[in-house]
Amino acid sequence: MQLAQAVLSGIQIGLIYALVAVGLTIIWGLMGMINFAHGELMMWGMFAAWSLAYFLKLDPIVTLVPIGLAAYLVGAAIYRLLMARVQRGEIFTQIFATFGLLLFMQNLANAAFTSDYHFLSNTFLATLFGGRLRVGPMVFGAPQLAGGVIALICFLLLYLLIERTEIGLALRATSEDPEAAALMGINATRMYTLAWGIGAALAAVSGVIVANFFAIFPQVGLPFTLLAYATVALGGFGHRPVPSPRLQRCVRLRIVSLPGPVPAPGAVRALLVSTRRTPRGRRWGGLLGLAGVIIAVGYPLPFQWSGVIYFQTVGFLVLLYSALGIAWNIIGGWCGQFDFGPMVFFGAGAYAMGAAVKFLGFNPWAGFAAAMLFTVAFSALVTFPITRLRDHYFAIATNAIWLIALPIATNWDLIGGSQGLFIPLGRPEGLLAQLARVLAYFALVLLIAGRLEHTKLGYCFKAIRDDEEGAQSLGIHTRVYKVIARCFTAGIYAVGGAIFGMWALSVFPDQVFDINWGIVPTIAVVLGGIGRLWGPVVGCLILVPLSQLISTYLGTGPLAGRGIDLVVYGLLIMIVAAARPQGLLSLPWRRWLGGDPTARAASPAEPP
Numbered sequence: 001m002q003l004a005q006a007v008l009s010g011i012q013i014g015l016i017y018a019l020v021a022v023g024l025t026i027i028w029g030l031m032g033m034i035n036f037a038h039g040e041l042m043m044w045g046m047f048a049a050w051s052l053a054y055f056l057k058l059d060p061i062v063t064l065v066p067i068g069l070a071a072y073l074v075g076a077a078i079y080r081l082l083m084a085r086v087q088r089g090e091i092f093t094q095i096f097a098t099f100g101l102l103l104f105m106q107n108l109a110n111a112a113f114t115s116d117y118h119f120l121s122n123t124f125l126a127t128l129f130g131g132r133l134r135v136g137p138m139v140f141g142a143p144q145l146a147g148g149v150i151a152l153i154c155f156l157l158l159y160l161l162i163e164r165t166e167i168g169l170a171l172r173a174t175s176e177d178p179e180a181a182a183l184m185g186i187n188a189t190r191m192y193t194l195a196w197g198i199g200a201a202l203a204a205v206s207g208v209i210v211a212n213f214f215a216i217f218p219q220v221g222l223p224f225t226l227l228a229y230a231t232v233a234l235g236g237f238g239h240r241p242v243p244s245p246r247l248q249r250c251v252r253l254r255i256v257s258l259p260g261p262v263p264a265p266g267a268v269r270a271l272l273v274s275t276r277r278t279p280r281g282r283r284w285g286g287l288l289g290l291a292g293v294i295i296a297v298g299y300p301l302p303f304q305w306s307g308v309i310y311f312q313t314v315g316f317l318v319l320l321y322s323a324l325g326i327a328w329n330i331i332g333g334w335c336g337q338f339d340f341g342p343m344v345f346f347g348a349g350a351y352a353m354g355a356a357v358k359f360l361g362f363n364p365w366a367g368f369a370a371a372m373l374f375t376v377a378f379s380a381l382v383t384f385p386i387t388r389l390r391d392h393y394f395a396i397a398t399n400a401i402w403l404i405a406l407p408i409a410t411n412w413d414l415i416g417g418s419q420g421l422f423i424p425l426g427r428p429e430g431l432l433a434q435l436a437r438v439l440a441y442f443a444l445v446l447l448i449a450g451r452l453e454h455t456k457l458g459y460c461f462k463a464i465r466d467d468e469e470g471a472q473s474l475g476i477h478t479r480v481y482k483v484i485a486r487c488f489t490a491g492i493y494a495v496g497g498a499i500f501g502m503w504a505l506s507v508f509p510d511q512v513f514d515i516n517w518g519i520v521p522t523i524a525v526v527l528g529g530i531g532r533l534w535g536p537v538v539g540c541l542i543l544v545p546l547s548q549l550i551s552t553y554l555g556t557g558p559l560a561g562r563g564i565d566l567v568v569y570g571l572l573i574m575i576v577a578a579a580r581p582q583g584l585l586s587l588p589w590r591r592w593l594g595g596d597p598t599a600r601a602a603s604p605a606e607p608p
Contacts, residue, residue, distance in 0.1 A: 008138055015148035016210060020224050021231035022151075022158060023202030028232060030162075030175050031195045033083060034094040038228055039221025040105035041200045045071060045207025046216045047109055050118050060208050061124045064150075067208055068201040075200025076193045083196065084189060085578040092332065093581040096526035099519060100573025102222075107563030107570065109218040118216040125212040147209040154202060161198075171195060218563075226403070229396055312431050316503065318544045319438045320496055323445040325521035325528075325536025327492035330449065332522065333531035334458060335485040336465025338395030341402035342493050343517040347409060348375045349494025350501040350512040354421045364425075364502055371498040372491045379490030380483055387479040390468070402513065409509040420508035423501060434503050441499055445492050450533055452488070461485050462531075493517075520544075527576060529583030538584055546572070 020042055027035045048067045049060040078101065086097045120126070125143040132139055162168035173181040174191040182188055214220070324346070331339045352371040356362040362370060386397040410418050452458045460481050463471040468478050497517075501507045524539030550565045580586065 004138070008140070012140060012144050012148050015151040016144065016206070017224075017227050017231055019147070019151035019154060019206040019209065020203065021228040022155065023199040023206070024228045025232055026158075026195050026202070027199040028229075030171065031192060032175065033087070033192075033196075034091065034098055035199070036095060036098040036225065037101040037105055037221075038199070038203055039223070039225030040102055040109075041071060041075070041203035041221075042207035042210070042224055043109060043216075043218065043221035044074075044105060045204030046211040046214075046220065047113055047118075048204070049208040049211045050120055050216050053120055053123070059124045060120060060212060064205060064208050068205045071204030072197040072201040076197040078200070079193045079196035082574055082578050084192070086581050087192075088581050092338075092522070092526050092530050093577055093583075096523050097574055097577035097581075099523060100570045100577060103566050103570030104574065105570075106218050106221065107566040110563035111567060113218065115218060120211050120216070123212050125209075141213065143209075143212040147212070150209055151206075154205065158198075158202070167194070226399070230400070312435060314545055314548050316431075316435055316438055317548075318540050319435075319442040320500065321520055321524060321544055322537045322540040323438075323442045324493060324496050324517065325524040325540055326445050326449045326533070327489045327496070328518075328521045329525050329531065329533075329536055330452070330461070330492075331482075331485045331489040333525055333535070334453070334461040334465060335482060336462075337482060337485070338391060339398050339486065339489065339518075340395045341398035341400075341518060342489055342521070343513055343515060344402040344405045345375050345379060345490040345493035346497035346500075346517045347405065347507075347509070347512040348378055348490075349497035350507045351409065351415055351421065351497075352494065353498035354423045354501050354507045355415060357423055358421065364498075368495055368498045371494045375494030376487045376491045379487045383483050383486045384479065387482045402518075406509060406513045409513060416507075418509060420506055420511075422506045425502075425505065429502070434499075437502070438499055441495060446533070446537075453533055457481075457484070465531075523573065527583060529585035532583065532585050535583055535585055542584075 020039075023041075024035065024038050027033050027038070045067055048070070049063055052058045052063045052067075053060060082097055082101065083094070086093050123143075125146045128142040128146060132142055134140075162171065170181065170186045171191050171194065173184065173186055174188050178188040181191070210224075324342070328339065328342055331337050331342075349371040352374040353364070353367040356367040356370040357364060382401055386394060389397055409415065415421050460471065460476050463474070463476060464478050464481055472478055497512055500512065504511070520543065521536065521540075524543050525536045526539070527543060528535030528537065528539035547569055550569050
């Protein structure tokens with residue numbers, strides 16, 4: 001009987017989670033667009049219900065439709081003002097833009113409502129049947145049961161819209177092939193706007209329902225976002241029934257109108273021909289590299305003499321994040337794989353180094369080597385089984401590995417559990433020594449990546465990114481090369497985690513497995529230019545100091561704890577993503593700096 005009760009309760013709450021996810025199915029599964037701020041739309045639906053109940057004494061069930069309509073307008077505005085521009089760039093740019101949207105919406109709620117928990121009480125759903133409904137020996141929570149019924153109604157209405165109406169037909173045609181849909185007279189921009197509006201409305205409606213039995217606070221959205229992505233991936237990414245005959249005719253129109261065979265992608269052709277960099281390119285690269293070394297070496301000294309060492313810490317973080325961004329660029333920018341969980345390698349490297357120094361008596365240099373070898377072996381072990389997955393499935397799998405690793409580290413007593421692991425050193429190191437170490441690490445990573453990019457291995461990575469089937473036809477074992485690419489990323493991340501552990505002299509789960517070790521390098525890559533060697537460096541030179549300055553001047557004083565600094569940070573991220581979705585290095589710098597006036601800016605797939 002207890003098992004039956006548990007199963008029924010699971011189905012009941014599962015309907016609520018499915019309602020949260022169904023809005024993401026429209027945006028991500030049907031239209032193929034990433035939205036990391038989906039949970040924040042749900043969170044604002046919760047706060048809207050709370051505000052109307054607190055100030056106007058309106059029950060959430062009454063405000064369900066008005067909040068849904070308002071959220072539809074918000075979702076449509078998000079697409080028109082932000083995502084329509086972001087679509088022109090790589091899909092990683094969508095990650096960049098929606099992460100900025102996440103920061104903006106989450107911290108705007110923090111500024112408006114504070115970080116305190118808010119609750120709805122005595123609502124219609126909470127008091128329905130006395131809060132509980134007993135059917136024989138089974139007991140159901142009335143709010144959850146009513147929410148499940150509302151979820152089923154929403155599913156039915158959405159199904160009828162997608163499968164039984166002209167609007168649904170236009171949405172599916174646009175998702176299959178926007179160009180072919182345009183030939184049929186379908187306005188693709190209007191369809192994408194409609195999809196974002198419906199997705200936002202469903203997210204807000206689910207928030208209104210969940211608010212009846214869940215705490216309301218600004219950070220509530222992120223866990224539901226992860227659940228929504230997992231639900232969509234497990235249930236079937238982009239799953240929809242077989243297209244109707246009219247939709248099939250629409251798609252066939254596009255297929256038969258192709259002028260001829262599609263040429264092989266540039267990276268695949270590069271495997272068949274030799275490439276040579278021009279003397280001009282080598283000269284510019286050498287001068288830039290020399291200037292960078294001089295600046296990096298001399299940067300800390302004025303701050304050391306003046307006693308203002310805060311900016312030395314900023315320099316440490318710039319170099320560390322730049323190296324991590326270069327590492328992520330190998331698997332993401334060159335190999336084209338969505339890796340949402342590289343922070344698991346950062347944490348693994350930090351713990352491996354700390355354990356080697358503390359328990360095995362290794363010196364720090366031997367600890368770095370041990371951390372890299374252990375993490376590369378761990379990466380190969382966990383990556384090969386998931387290389388059968390592609391695109392969003394691969395991304396969800398990498399994120400799941402991180403979600404599994406975090407509680408293991410938190411509860412494993414051998415490495416200190418939640419209390420962490422302290423690294424004993426006979427003599428503490430100064431900040432200049434730490435800066436020298438991270439500078440050497442960054443320079444080595446940049447050198448390795450620069451050499452790797454123009455080898456056969458690098459071209460194989462890019463061939464997989466451009467056309468995996470074409471790469472397989474050339475005899476490339478794509479699964480093996482994906483593992484190799486991620487092992488490069490893992491090894492670099494592991495050494496970065498070890499360096500951070502030596503800098504902090506401790507390793508804590510929440511510290512080294514923090515999501516920012518994966519998010520910030522990814523954003524830096526997108527900001528600078530995906531697939532470009534110097535893209536992560538340019539992105540970090542802008543992103544890290546900017547975030548530190550904003551937090552210093554807007555995150556202190558009377559505004560402390562209200563998240564105003566992160567509101568501005570998120571807004572700046574969205575502006576950059578909308579203004580230059582291909583990255584800053586896609587601008588015609590060579591022409592501006594007096595190079596060949598006829599030279600065009602290189603595409604993200606062809607780094608200079």
